[in-house]
Amino acid sequence: MNNKLKVLRAMRSWSQAELADRLDVSRQAVNAIETGKYDPSLPLAFKLARLFAMPIEEIFDDGFEGPADDA
Amino acid sequence: MMVSKDRPMTRDPSPKGIGGAVGWPIAIALAAAMLAGIFAGYNQAAVENGGEPLPAWLGPLVGIGFCAIAGAFYLRAYGAVWRQRSPRKRRYWLALGVAALVGALIGVWSMADSDTPVAEVAMIADGPVSPGFAIGASLLWLLGLAVSMILYHRAIDDHEERAWLWASLAGWYSFVFPAPVWWMLHRADLAPPVDAMALFLLSLVVNAVIYLWMKFRR
Numbered sequence: 001m002n003n004k005l006k007v008l009r010a011m012r013s014w015s016q017a018e019l020a021d022r023l024d025v026s027r028q029a030v031n032a033i034e035t036g037k038y039d040p041s042l043p044l045a046f047k048l049a050r051l052f053a054m055p056i057e058e059i060f061d062d063g064f065e066g067p068a069d070d071a
Numbered sequence: 072m073m074v075s076k077d078r079p080m081t082r083d084p085s086p087k088g089i090g091g092a093v094g095w096p097i098a099i100a101l102a103a104a105m106l107a108g109i110f111a112g113y114n115q116a117a118v119e120n121g122g123e124p125l126p127a128w129l130g131p132l133v134g135i136g137f138c139a140i141a142g143a144f145y146l147r148a149y150g151a152v153w154r155q156r157s158p159r160k161r162r163y164w165l166a167l168g169v170a171a172l173v174g175a176l177i178g179v180w181s182m183a184d185s186d187t188p189v190a191e192v193a194m195i196a197d198g199p200v201s202p203g204f205a206i207g208a209s210l211l212w213l214l215g216l217a218v219s220m221i222l223y224h225r226a227i228d229d230h231e232e233r234a235w236l237w238a239s240l241a242g243w244y245s246f247v248f249p250a251p252v253w254w255m256l257h258r259a260d261l262a263p264p265v266d267a268m269a270l271f272l273l274s275l276v277v278n279a280v281i282y283l284w285m286k287f288r289r
Binding site: 021 | 157229231233286
């Protein structure tokens with residue numbers, strides 16, 4: 001899953017360690033999310049969304065391009 | 072020399088990092104073990120030369136005393152480093168510390184209990200040990216592992232939990248695949264008897280490799 005975490009972090013001039021401290025996770029976790037090797041759990045995704053004040057789907061992109069809502 | 076009003080006149084102490092906070096307890100424990108070892112060596116030499124050995128409890132007591140004094144200095148110097156960390160990270164390092172302490176205690180006790188050289192003291196060594204050591208080390212292993220695992224699983228983040236779970240699965244498979252094959256080949260006299268500790272060691276190694284790869288790959 002693609003994400004904008006690296007860009008959002010760079011915009012705030014935070015290091016991976018600083019972001020990890022704000023999320024209370026390890027630096028390796030931040031690196032793994034940024035490089036796409038690990039998709040965070042829903043609670044951690046919500047934590048990221050709150051930290052960056054953005055909806056989850058603006059941070060993460062699952063590549064789905066179908067119709068948004070057929071109903 | 073001009074001094075900015077915004078800056079304190081005294082020199083800031085250099086910030087202490089996690090390296091020292093983790094490294095010093097290891098150094099203190101090693102130094103304590105060496106101190107106790109010096110007393111044990113002296114006693115052994117005294118007995119061999121027909122002399123009077125010192126009381127057996129003196130070496131461990133000196134080691135514990137050294138740990139207490141050095142530990143007090145350590146807490147004074149590095150207490151702030153731990154207080155700055157989140158409760159989750161403190162629990163994490165505490166879990167690792169408990170596991171390391173249990174391992175060190177069993178290792179040192181094992182060396183003291185048997186006359187085997189240090190290089191031969193290993194989990195898969197099959198030399199005789201005293202009943203006291205066997206019971207004590209087993210209790211230390213069971214209780215120490217339980218306490219450190221409870222602390223560890225309460226402390227790890229999602230990413231590490233995932234690494235741990237995959238590593239555990241790989242470790243399990245490294246037991247499940249070879250064990251029945253070895254057992255069947257042995258029944259047909261095509262292989263030596265199944266060595267449970269060799270399989271245990273294999274699963275530990277596989278577990279460690281997968282865990283380290285999943286947690287630290289870049």
